[in-house]
Amino acid sequence: MIKKRTRRTWTHASLHLAMLAVSFCMLLPFYWVLKTSLTGENIFVYPPSIVPVHPHLFYYIDVWYYIPFPRYLLNSVVVSVLSIAANVVFNALAAYALTRHFRGRGAVITVLLSCMMIPFQTTIVPAYLITAKLGLLDSYLGLALPTFSTIVCIFVYKASFEAVPRSLIDAARIDGLSELQIIRRIMLPLSTSAVATNIVLSFIWSWNNFLWPLIVVRDPLMQTLPLGLSRFLSYHENTTGALYAFCIMVLAPGILLFLMAQKEFIRGLTSGATKG
Amino acid sequence: MRSTFLRILRHRFVAVPLLIVVAVLGWNAYVVTHNDGIVRGVVLGPDGRPLAGATVTMMEQNFTTNSDRGKTMTRADGAFEFTDNRSHNIQLRAEKPGVGRSGLVVVRLYFRAQDVTLREPLRVTKPAG
């Protein structure tokens, strides 16, 4: 009896050890960049010290003033808000339509599933031409438009809507509610987790999007955060700790949102991955 | 009614953004009340005593460039004051012909035109040789 328990403790201990090693590897880059952003001494001094020496926040101040960080932040926020708003509306509408039975429903679902196989990277050249033809280069709308709807989220909504009891919907129809009202008053309130998942996923995708802004934006004032970061890198490279302060400032919202909304994030990724 | 309001407030999706907004507003209030661009300091001579009549130059620092932003003279008690600093990263140098000059002192602030009183005085020393 005791032998079995000690064996289990040993196994658990070794598992913990393994996970601690893994955690160390996963967290090390964060620590290193944080340290460099606070001191910058290991840019110019070798060997670097493990612990921050004379930390200060002035690189962060530099990022705020010398780079148009507020402008980049504004651009990223506007594009993300546009993308999230459109996503919630378009995806919910489409998912509701898919819960009804109509001729061509199977075809539409097949089309959507096959669109999932077309990654964004396969479309960049014509997407650029289309955006240019629409006159949307260097604009918020042009930046956000390709992200206005995501197939994964449509299926998440669809699963959630289909779980709503039929009797509720029928009762609402008897009360004379229009379809839009049914979505707004019944479906969505009962699908808050799907909405939360949609918001979190579309925020992360539009916030982190680099290739599309790189293609569509030439005007320095319309750049989003990833673009600004990349441009700063190409101008200043390793000459200042402000680059790493910029990194931290850019990562902070993502990390914060992730820590707050882990469940929604994971649910969105797994349910989308299993094709709804 | 009141309890549901508190419950919503404590939910993380509301409480966290609210905290952030409050922090931002509070910081901005502090900035607005402390950004008159006043830079005060003291210059000491080679003998460690306050140096009057020294010229203090203020320069603004960029990632790549330096530009002059103003000059002022120290008073009888060695103190000087700038009132029009608009930057967050400045450099000061004091010198008096015939006495010497100080090293370049870098002053980094937390926001533009932050009022600051230097803790360390600028020390003017005789040039070597």
Add this chain to the structure above:
Amino acid sequence: MATAVDFPAASEATSGAVGKRARHARPGVRRRREMLLVWVFLLPSLAVFFLYRILPLVWNAVLSAQQFSLFAPSQWIGLDHYREMVDDPVFWTSLRNTLLFMASAPVGILLALAISLIVNAGIRGRDVYRTIVFLSYPLMTVAVGIIWRWMYDEKVGLFNYVLRSLHLIDTPLPFLQSFELALPSVLIANVWQILGFYMIILLAGLQGIPQNLYEAASIDGASPRQQFFRITLPLLRPSLFLAFVIGIMTSFTSFDLVYVMTQGGPSHQSELLITYIYKAAFELSRIDYAAALTIVQFALLVTLTWAGNRLAGGDAGAVESGA
């Protein structure tokens, strides 16, 4: 709002035009109006997908057979671009690199499998471990690239410092500038970032395996090792396949990391198909050639995914319908 208790009737009762709006319409008209509404609801999403997925795919195919010019009408040149591609050494290098990238996916998946098994084993604090491993995935890849670029730095980077402190090397290694080490360095950074995603997928698969299977096997005297190979792995096949598909996709989409860390250099040694497509279209202004490259890339992607699907034994979407 009426409650479900009062109206347990099925839809037949309500389709008798009881609703205010439909009160005076015949069922046929109502059906048509409903159909119209359904398509109206589908329209915005479908428009976005048509405009930015389907149309570009078709247009790529068209462009790849043309000589595109902004100033003159495009001319048909058939398969000339593809012929040029065959003779293009950069194309073959980037294809090789993309395939190497794909080949590194199993390494990441195995690591993630080990981590998932540990996390699933019910040790204390596993939620914390799970969060830590998954933390890297939702981050901006540009920032991740900059962080790793910094760690790989030749003069003051962390890795060189550690290697030199341990006296494993004498002179610093130029990780991102060396012909042999550039691509592996990028691959390591990529595995670091995507490990969490693999872990989440495998965890979901692991948690879908019913516990009683293991209990029954224990009673029958199966060792943990046998249980792993006979129960866990087979039932995990859909998740593993899914992770592998993700890995394949990543090799076609990892533009950010390569762009920030090495720009595809040195001398195209870390150039991926996607970065070459970008350069061809937007730096060399050869939109038609880039379109041809895209078609090849897409064909490769579809073929690999289809082949993988076949190898995984057919229906990969069977995670929910598992045991």
